[in-house]
Amino acid sequence: MTDEDTGASSTVTPASGDADATSESGDASANGDASVSTEAATSENITETVNASIVDADSLTDDPEGVPFTGDDLVIGYPGTEEPVIDDESVVAAPGEVTALVGPNGSGKSTLLKGLADQIEPDAGSVLLDGRDIGDFGSKALARRLGLLSQENVAPDGLTVEKLVTHGRYPHRGAFDGLTDDDRAAIDRAIDLAGVDHLRDRDLGSLSGGQKQLVWIAMVLAQETDVLLLDEPTTFLDMHHQLQVMGIVETLRDEAEMTIVVVLHDVEQAARFADYIIALDDGAVYDWGPPEDVLTEDLLADVFAVDATVDHDPLRVSPQRALDADE
Amino acid sequence: MAEDIPASAEPTTDRDERFAWLDRSLATLCLGSVIIVLVAGFVQVRFGTYDMSWGAAFSALTDEAIWFNRGTWEAFLLGERLPEGVSIESRIVWAQRVPRVVVAVFVGMNLAVSGAIFQAVTRNELASPFILGVSSGAGLMILLTLVVLSGFTLVIPLALTTVTLTTSALLPLFAALGGIVAFGLVYMIAWKNGTSPVRLVLAGVVVGMVFTSLQRALFFFAQDIAVVQQAIAWTTGSITGVQWEEVRIILPSTVVAMGIALLSARQLNVLLLGEKTASSLGMNVERTRFALSAVAVLAAAASIAVAGIVSFVGLVVPHVVRNLIGSDYKRLIIGCLFAGPALMVAADVGARLGPLALNGSMGQIPVGIVTGLVGGPYFLYLMRKKEAVGDI
Numbered sequence A: 001m002t003d004e005d006t007g008a009s010s011t012v013t014p015a016s017g018d019a020d021a022t023s024e025s026g027d028a029s030a031n032g033d034a035s036v037s038t039e040a041a042t043s044e045n046i047t048e049t050v051n052a053s054i055v056d057a058d059s060l061t062d063d064p065e066g067v068p069f070t071g072d073d074l075v076i077g078y079p080g081t082e083e084p085v086i087d088d089e090s091v092v093a094a095p096g097e098v099t100a101l102v103g104p105n106g107s108g109k110s111t112l113l114k115g116l117a118d119q120i121e122p123d124a125g126s127v128l129l130d131g132r133d134i135g136d137f138g139s140k141a142l143a144r145r146l147g148l149l150s151q152e153n154v155a156p157d158g159l160t161v162e163k164l165v166t167h168g169r170y171p172h173r174g175a176f177d178g179l180t181d182d183d184r185a186a187i188d189r190a191i192d193l194a195g196v197d198h199l200r201d202r203d204l205g206s207l208s209g210g211q212k213q214l215v216w217i218a219m220v221l222a223q224e225t226d227v228l229l230l231d232e233p234t235t236f237l238d239m240h241h242q243l244q245v246m247g248i249v250e251t252l253r254d255e256a257e258m259t260i261v262v263v264l265h266d267v268e269q270a271a272r273f274a275d276y277i278i279a280l281d282d283g284a285v286y287d288w289g290p291p292e293d294v295l296t297e298d299l300l301a302d303v304f305a306v307d308a309t310v311d312h313d314p315l316r317v318s319p320q321r322a323l324d325a326d327e
Numbered sequence B: 001m002a003e004d005i006p007a008s009a010e011p012t013t014d015r016d017e018r019f020a021w022l023d024r025s026l027a028t029l030c031l032g033s034v035i036i037v038l039v040a041g042f043v044q045v046r047f048g049t050y051d052m053s054w055g056a057a058f059s060a061l062t063d064e065a066i067w068f069n070r071g072t073w074e075a076f077l078l079g080e081r082l083p084e085g086v087s088i089e090s091r092i093v094w095a096q097r098v099p100r101v102v103v104a105v106f107v108g109m110n111l112a113v114s115g116a117i118f119q120a121v122t123r124n125e126l127a128s129p130f131i132l133g134v135s136s137g138a139g140l141m142i143l144l145t146l147v148v149l150s151g152f153t154l155v156i157p158l159a160l161t162t163v164t165l166t167t168s169a170l171l172p173l174f175a176a177l178g179g180i181v182a183f184g185l186v187y188m189i190a191w192k193n194g195t196s197p198v199r200l201v202l203a204g205v206v207v208g209m210v211f212t213s214l215q216r217a218l219f220f221f222a223q224d225i226a227v228v229q230q231a232i233a234w235t236t237g238s239i240t241g242v243q244w245e246e247v248r249i250i251l252p253s254t255v256v257a258m259g260i261a262l263l264s265a266r267q268l269n270v271l272l273l274g275e276k277t278a279s280s281l282g283m284n285v286e287r288t289r290f291a292l293s294a295v296a297v298l299a300a301a302a303s304i305a306v307a308g309i310v311s312f313v314g315l316v317v318p319h320v321v322r323n324l325i326g327s328d329y330k331r332l333i334i335g336c337l338f339a340g341p342a343l344m345v346a347a348d349v350g351a352r353l354g355p356l357a358l359n360g361s362m363g364q365i366p367v368g369i370v371t372g373l374v375g376g377p378y379f380l381y382l383m384r385k386k387e388a389v390g391d392i
Helices: A003-006 A014-037 A042-059 A109-116 A139-145 A159-166 A180-193 A211-220 A237-255 A269-271 A296-303 B011-018 B023-047 B054-062 B070-078 B088-119 B134-148 B167-190 B196-217 B225-238 B244-261 B263-270 B275-280 B283-309 B313-325 B329-359 B367-385
Strands: A069-076 A088-093 A098-102 A123-127 A146-149 A227-231 A259-263 A275-283 A284-289 A306-311 A316-322 B155-157 B162-165
Touching: A069 A109, A088 A109, A088 A123, A088 A259, A088 A284, A098 A109, A098 A237, A098 A269, A109 A227, A109 A237, A109 A259, A139 A146, A146 A211, A146 B275, A159 A180, A159 A211, A159 A306, A159 B263, A180 A211, A180 A237, A211 A237, A237 A259, A237 A269, A269 A316, A284 A296, A296 A306, B023 B054, B023 B088, B023 B313, B023 B329, B054 B088, B070 B088, B070 B244, B088 B244, B088 B263, B088 B283, B088 B313, B134 B162, B134 B196, B134 B225, B134 B283, B167 B196, B196 B225, B244 B263, B244 B283, B244 B329, B263 B275, B263 B283, B263 B329, B275 B283, B313 B329, B313 B367, B329 B367
Parallel strands: A098 A259, A098 A275, A146 A227, A227 A259
Antiparallel strands: A069 A088, A069 A123, A275 A284, A306 A316, B155 B162
């Protein structure tokens, strides 16, 4: 069955053919389940629908290399405070790669992310998406290119998983439009990618913290953006869900060429999953580069005030003990 | 789960999805509300100073001379004279008693939907149509009009004739305007680099306190007891003696406000996800919040113009509906469109016939007293039953 379908999607470029094959293998298990309960003809139908939607996803990303996303000379603060949190810093999110923002508590990671996401207007500097200032986008137009998952999210009681994910289509719909087939396909794809298909009709309030986080990620994925910003998506989650979240991030990078910026609390996680790391210390960029260059024993002592050993190949950070402030 | 994927591709299930919001609980709620309105409405047209039997009331209600006569509808909706040849029962039922039921239906709708919108805008279950200063602004204007402007007439010279407006004709307009102005004031006070639900509610409380004090002070300047009673009836909410005139006042803005509310269900739902999420989904939160508040204030002002300040309906109805059918605003607004009239019409039966049933007096009490008496304890019951009350 898989062979047939790969044949069916032969119109896609070779680069995205890879992505197809990978997703296909993921879908194969879903098909297996389906054929237990339904006719063979129906499961055939399922594969076609899913397959067609994957082709759509690829055609949406017009730039196979990913979209560049940068913050230039940013000064970001909160109203009512004298000193800005981020003072004249520039950051680059590598196109189609995962960039992790790391730093100790209060180093300005979340503030920087909010500035990049247009949640706080920078006092100076500009954020460029695909070379265009994000202030020049309309609010809905920006939300079609740039997605943000905040650290804490609230939903009203009685909201189902599918309904919440449907809200991810908000920027794609006119004020009074119904759901189009594109919308439905995007919702199915997002739910599938986040691995929450089995929770589809569940009430959000009945889910565990980890499941909720996956559902929120599905909502942001339904936005189908080129750039995705995640604010500490793994904090408070158990190990299983942490790995699941980071697995989704990797899939998005590999298959959709999304440009991803993720704030991570856990340096070891950053070392493992990020292509680039931006280390923040007290509102300033301390270092930027691939994890193996950035994560050094010196950096961990200077920025995080921990004594740690760093093994290379594979890169592994092992914190030993907290350093005193004056050390 | 497996069936869900092809579902979206098949046209038959497309239609099912479009009506997916109409499920058993919502249908039951709507049907139950319609039955309450019909039964209470029928009781309302049967009883009164002019005594008639159930049969006579029924035949007057179904009178073909009313239903299939263009003239009567022009009389009701455009203010023409009621045509000749209508029986006395039909005349009493249709000219005196039916408009009261119709006004109650519209007031109930407006208040319930207005409350539902304010609960989403402030993300607080305890919000009502009057939370942003609307009731205190309207109340102050009611007192000002009755006490300070009593006996005042406004003469507007037009090309061919002059229009003379007396205090009582201006009162509904002034009351509604007072509510809208107070809302504007609350918004201005709350605005500082944007608003927040908490700041809006606090500003509403502050403006409400000041205006209520001024309103109370004005009571001392009232010259006679009749003015005071009229002021109390307006500030408690009453639809005693309403005519088709009041239906004509409330109908246009009701159609507009309810239409916009139904179409804004998705905006309301996204607003419930919190400001951060709403704005990251591309919503202009400030603009949406203001526009939705304005629609809710329009609905509240329309009901104030005909009925004064009817409390509790706007607080209790959305709450009850939410408990029955959940917090999806598409369903919630539809539920409120039906449940609001049910509470209002039923409460008005109590306001009009309650004193008669209790001690045989022909006096009537303001319907706002009944809604408070019914709604208050029910709300308390809900509060005791639920674990968490407050945030939606």
